[in-house]
Amino acid sequence: MTKEIGITVKKSFDFSDWYTQCVVKSGIADYSPVKGFVILRPYGYAIWEIIREILDNELKRTGHKNGFLPVLIPESLLTREKNHFQGFMPEVFWVTKSGSNDLREKLAVRPTSETLAYSMFSKWISSYRDLPLKLNFWNSALRAEIKSTKPLIRNSEFLWQEGHTAHSDESEADDEVRTILDIYRNLIEEYLAIPTISGLKTDKEKFVGAKYTTCLESLMADGKALQMATSHHLGQNFSKPFEIKYLDRDTNEQYVWQTSWGISWRIIGALIMVHGDDRGLILPPNISPVQVIIVPIYKDDSKATVKQKAYDLEKKLKDSHIRVSTDDRDEYTSGWKFNDWEMKGVPLRLNIGLRDMEQNQVELIRRDTRERFYIKERELVDETLSTLKKIQLNLLDSAKNHLQSNTRTASSLEDLISILDASGGFVACSWCGKSECEDAVKEKTMADIRIIPFDAKNNVSPCVVCGNQLTTEVYFGRAY
Amino acid sequence: MTKEIGITVKKSFDFSDWYTQCVVKSGIADYSPVKGFVILRPYGYAIWEIIREILDNELKRTGHKNGFLPVLIPESLLTREKNHFQGFMPEVFWVTKSGSNDLREKLAVRPTSETLAYSMFSKWISSYRDLPLKLNFWNSALRAEIKSTKPLIRNSEFLWQEGHTAHSDESEADDEVRTILDIYRNLIEEYLAIPTISGLKTDKEKFVGAKYTTCLESLMADGKALQMATSHHLGQNFSKPFEIKYLDRDTNEQYVWQTSWGISWRIIGALIMVHGDDRGLILPPNISPVQVIIVPIYKDDSKATVKQKAYDLEKKLKDSHIRVSTDDRDEYTSGWKFNDWEMKGVPLRLNIGLRDMEQNQVELIRRDTRERFYIKERELVDETLSTLKKIQLNLLDSAKNHLQSNTRTASSLEDLISILDASGGFVACSWCGKSECEDAVKEKTMADIRIIPFDAKNNVSPCVVCGNQLTTEVYFGRAY
Numbered sequence: 039m040t041k042e043i044g045i046t047v048k049k050s051f052d053f054s055d056w057y058t059q060c061v062v063k064s065g066i067a068d069y070s071p072v073k074g075f076v077i078l079r080p081y082g083y084a085i086w087e088i089i090r091e092i093l094d095n096e097l098k099r100t101g102h103k104n105g106f107l108p109v110l111i112p113e114s115l116l117t118r119e120k121n122h123f124q125g126f127m128p129e130v131f132w133v134t135k136s137g138s139n140d141l142r143e144k145l146a147v148r149p150t151s152e153t154l155a156y157s158m159f160s161k162w163i164s165s166y167r168d169l170p171l172k173l174n175f176w177n178s179a180l181r182a183e184i185k186s187t188k189p190l191i192r193n194s195e196f197l198w199q200e201g202h203t204a205h206s207d208e209s210e211a212d213d214e215v216r217t218i219l220d221i222y223r224n225l226i227e228e229y230l231a232i233p234t235i236s237g238l239k240t241d242k243e244k245f246v247g248a249k250y251t252t253c254l255e256s257l258m259a260d261g262k263a264l265q266m267a268t269s270h271h272l273g274q275n276f277s278k279p280f281e282i283k284y285l286d287r288d289t290n291e292q293y294v295w296q297t298s299w300g301i302s303w304r305i306i307g308a309l310i311m312v313h314g315d316d317r318g319l320i321l322p323p324n325i326s327p328v329q330v331i332i333v334p335i336y337k338d339d340s341k342a343t344v345k346q347k348a349y350d351l352e353k354k355l356k357d358s359h360i361r362v363s364t365d366d367r368d369e370y371t372s373g374w375k376f377n378d379w380e381m382k383g384v385p386l387r388l389n390i391g392l393r394d395m396e397q398n399q400v401e402l403i404r405r406d407t408r409e410r411f412y413i414k415e416r417e418l419v420d421e422t423l424s425t426l427k428k429i430q431l432n433l434l435d436s437a438k439n440h441l442q443s444n445t446r447t448a449s450s451l452e453d454l455i456s457i458l459d460a461s462g463g464f465v466a467c468s469w470c471g472k473s474e475c476e477d478a479v480k481e482k483t484m485a486d487i488r489i490i491p492f493d494a495k496n497n498v499s500p501c502v503v504c505g506n507q508l509t510t511e512v513y514f515g516r517a518y
Numbered sequence: 519m520t521k522e523i524g525i526t527v528k529k530s531f532d533f534s535d536w537y538t539q540c541v542v543k544s545g546i547a548d549y550s551p552v553k554g555f556v557i558l559r560p561y562g563y564a565i566w567e568i569i570r571e572i573l574d575n576e577l578k579r580t581g582h583k584n585g586f587l588p589v590l591i592p593e594s595l596l597t598r599e600k601n602h603f604q605g606f607m608p609e610v611f612w613v614t615k616s617g618s619n620d621l622r623e624k625l626a627v628r629p630t631s632e633t634l635a636y637s638m639f640s641k642w643i644s645s646y647r648d649l650p651l652k653l654n655f656w657n658s659a660l661r662a663e664i665k666s667t668k669p670l671i672r673n674s675e676f677l678w679q680e681g682h683t684a685h686s687d688e689s690e691a692d693d694e695v696r697t698i699l700d701i702y703r704n705l706i707e708e709y710l711a712i713p714t715i716s717g718l719k720t721d722k723e724k725f726v727g728a729k730y731t732t733c734l735e736s737l738m739a740d741g742k743a744l745q746m747a748t749s750h751h752l753g754q755n756f757s758k759p760f761e762i763k764y765l766d767r768d769t770n771e772q773y774v775w776q777t778s779w780g781i782s783w784r785i786i787g788a789l790i791m792v793h794g795d796d797r798g799l800i801l802p803p804n805i806s807p808v809q810v811i812i813v814p815i816y817k818d819d820s821k822a823t824v825k826q827k828a829y830d831l832e833k834k835l836k837d838s839h840i841r842v843s844t845d846d847r848d849e850y851t852s853g854w855k856f857n858d859w860e861m862k863g864v865p866l867r868l869n870i871g872l873r874d875m876e877q878n879q880v881e882l883i884r885r886d887t888r889e890r891f892y893i894k895e896r897e898l899v900d901e902t903l904s905t906l907k908k909i910q911l912n913l914l915d916s917a918k919n920h921l922q923s924n925t926r927t928a929s930s931l932e933d934l935i936s937i938l939d940a941s942g943g944f945v946a947c948s949w950c951g952k953s954e955c956e957d958a959v960k961e962k963t964m965a966d967i968r969i970i971p972f973d974a975k976n977n978v979s980p981c982v983v984c985g986n987q988l989t990t991e992v993y994f995g996r997a998y
Contacts, residue, residue, distance in 0.1 A: 070588045071595060071637055072625065080583035080653065087584065103560035104567065108550045108675050109589060109627070109658065110611070115551060131590070132615040133627060136662035137608040145552065147589070147613060147627065157551055167849050173560065178589065182616035195588045369647045 053260040074194035084327035110145040115153040125246025129181035156280040190307035198302035204294040211295040222267040231322035231434040237489040249273030258311040261462025263515035269299035319383025323426040330362040335391035468509035470501035533740040554674035564807035590625040595633040605726025609661035636760040652683040670787035678782035684774040691775040702747040711802035711914040717971040729753030738791040741942025743995035749779035799863025803906040810842040815871035948989035950981035
């Protein structure tokens with residue numbers, strides 16, 4: 039592998055360039071001809087497929103069903119909930135022509151589907167028998183990005199799922215919001231090995247049209263925060279303008295209570311930012327499309343024998359439900375393959391050559407610690423499984439350490455500013471709840487309130503800005 | 519179930535109205551607020567998920583990988599292959615604004631992705647090592663329909679998959695085209711129980727930009743033909759304008775040979791049109807989201823006992839990998855449930871009540887023949903499996919009979935016209951290969967050449983239009 043093919047910049051030297059190189063050179067994504075848009079290549083899509091399968095099973099297990107909504111939404115629907123429209127308007131792509139004809143009404147290319155979904159809900163829901171209605175949609179959303187874009191983190195089109203539910207009472211919707219957030223948290227922590235903080239958004243940062251927004255926030259390796267997922271309680275803010283009403287058991291007409299929630303391919307970006315190193319990606323085994331890559335090492339005269347052995351090992355691992363692949367390409371050298379799979383972040387490599395075969399052993403190389411060791415062939419499956427488990431835990435532990443050591447406490451505005459400037463990360467401090475205080479910090483530091491943790495303590499110290507005594511603990515941070 | 523909830527028109531009386539009622543009332547799809555667009559509801563989407571899983575496995579087994587392409591394609595790319603652009607131009611939705619700003623270049627909402635995919639191929643392919651490149655995309659395509667629309671059959675947006683491949687030589691691309699067509703045929707015949715005819719499109723009917731198009735054609739219950747899937751050989755028609763070149767083993771620069779192919783949710787429409795009856799859908803077991811619906815029949819005092827029995831039976835069937843569900847809703851009567859599941863086309867219903875329990879039996883009701891019979895509980899799994907197999911075969915057999923008895927032969931233009939007028943269906947006859955003769959028939963009959971079967975005989979009789987002796991056998995038909 040020549041220098042230009044591998045990652046040519048250190049993660050600590052230029053995080054942004056390093057990240058982009060990781061995304062593009064590993065075959066995760068590439069730039070589309072249209073600025074701000076990216077293409078997901080097979081390696082990136084394979085990760086998305088695994089994420090989708092995990093999440094889809096969980097959503098089905100909890101009673102959600104999938105459907106399909108068109109990508110074009112008439113302007114008249116999008117404008118019906120005023121705050122919602124105001125929020126999305128600047129980012130909407132508009133279809134104004136079909137063929138060479140002007141359309142009578144502009145059509146928005148889906149920025150999110152609340153308005154379209156709820157115009158249908160009002161048709162589908164008429165009785166308490168129709169509730170709860172819990173639908174999910176795997177699709178893409180489009181929002182013209184005016185800020186600088188970053189592959190998978192901020193793009194004009196992104197893959198995601200959006201869930202939309204309707205309930206007969208408010209507390210059932212509360213429960214739904216939390217159930218979904220827990221499902222997201224489990225996905226991100228147990229599979230992606232990324233620790234999260236759960237909590238609420240401030241009124242300023244909540245979803246436009248929501249009663250309240252819950253979210254998961256994580257910390258990237260450069261100390262910037264990333265919003266990983268959101269789950270919104272919509273109250274009756276949409277059911278009233280969209281007239282989503284039902285007859286209850288006493289035949290009284292009621293408006294439904296609603297939720298919406300989504301998670302996007304952005305979490306693949308987080309995966310790279312959190313775990314990667316100077317050699318490229320490091321994928322947690324639970325989410326890696328290839329958990330074990332077998333590289334047979336041979337010369338011309340040993341080729342057939344060693345390859346056959348590699349296929350035998352592959353079969354044994356496959357039979358134990360390990361995602362394994364053999365790189366049997368003759369067009370590339372073993373050294374090239376080692377570097378390539380390292381860059382792609384495959385958690386475990388297995389080398390097998392003639393000498394190993396004579397000793398009934400194989401060599402395992404961990405991607406995370408770069409540790410290498412021989413195991414006996416009869417221990418193959420057990421050792422592989424236990425090593426994958428260790429890698430998964432090690433990645434989560436490292437990320438937890440990073441989060442902990444980069445979450446600091448400030449008791450004054452000065453403190454807050456100096457911590458943010460010196461080290462980034464999350465800064466916990468007390469806030470009175472007023473937007474003006476939130477704005478004042480933002481203006482001075484570029485940081486905003488990422489989250490009000492669910493376990494936030496109240497009235498512990500005065501507001502770092504105005505000194506008011508009635509406060510709650512919030513986390514400030516600079517974010518992507 | 520009141521009259522209005524069930525299907526209110528006979529299939530033989532008004533096929534079009536019957537079809538629409540089937541689609542909407544069974545919960546397959548619904549109309550979007552934008553004319554020409556439809557929404558896939560959970561029941562319809564569940565069928566699409568099964569189709570997707572079957573096809574996705576086959577495509578992966580044969581070395582294809584999935585990816586994601588943005589939905590917006592710049593005008594300059596779309597116009598690069600001239601015939602292709604001419605063909606799609608009238609149907610393209612154009613994005614001209616983002617927020618309140620005019621875009622510098624119009625963006626097409628994906629009518630198909632050849633041009634965008636191939637602009638990337640030229641970047642990704644540089645050596646023989648990069649070939650073959652075999653990618654697939656599960657997404658939706660948009661084509662503004664000017665003709666009258668019909669849910670799932672003809673809409674302005676449809677779910678599909680589009681495959682795009684590049685090969686080092688022409689014959690490998692030929693093989694790819696046929697491999698894919700065989701995969702489609704297997705899906706449609708073995709799972710959807712719809713017989714197909716395989717062959718070529720005429721030059722007039724082929725994909726705009728293709729060297730040749732292969733396709734599968736089927737016959738609907740009303741005698742109209744439906745194109746079920748297409749697989750195109752693109753020759754070097756795209757690789758030249760898009761400069762998709764590679765260095766071969768002798769370091770000579772070569773253009774790649776390409777294929778593209780797709781199948782859409784239209785086949786769900788075919789499923790309904792081919793198998794349904796006056797009571798609604800009849801789904802072949804291999805594609806039905808619910809293969810067996812268990813309806814516990816109880817009074818208040820037997821409710822708990824009978825429901826528990828139903829859950830036990832459900833578990834037994836589930837353990838044998840049968841897709842089974844129990845309708846345990848108290849808000850609906852058994853009679854309502856019977857009608858509802860019949861309308862939804864679930865192939866097998868299982869009734870269980872107290873009396874059945876006393877006799878260790880359950881009642882099975884076939885949706886296709888409406889036959890009902892008791893089986894002993896100990897035979898549950900075996901009898902269910904064998905009955906599902908019988909239903910699958912019966913539906914395919916019926917559809918084959920319909921296709922056979924509605925495929926007729928014409929030896930003159932008069933014959934052709936009178937058969938088409940009297941009974942529709944496919945009419946086999948000899949054609950000289952000239953577009954003028956094809957057009958002449960179309961003008962007189964509204965029928966076109968649906969397909970030149972792969973097993974067509976040549977020079978058997980003169981062209982039905984011009985009398986030329988050099989002919990090939992083709993199938994005419996009126997089509998959706």
